[in-house]
Amino acid sequence: MSETDPSEPVPVTVYTREDCSLCVAAREAIEDVAADLDVAIDLRMVDVDGDPELADEYGERVPYVLVDGHPAFKYEVDERELRLKLLAAA
16 A cells, blocks of 8 residues: 555654653644644654663664654754645655
8 A cells, every 4th residue: 555544643753762851842843733733643752761772773863753654853843844744644
């Protein structure tokens, strides 16, 4: 199937770590934009400190956001860009 089923939520993964204020801001932006667009998302917050491989890969580069399996943002979420990515994936 080449197109995403419109009834399926858009998968959004945020690589994060404890006490990360940018990660909290990213999550809030993602939730706000998705609600504003009325686009269903499947938001997964992944703590990189719980997995040595993820900690090595992402380390201090959090939040790192994937939208529909594709790298989308690092450090900060651009809400305008996120709108476009969610609409394209929905």
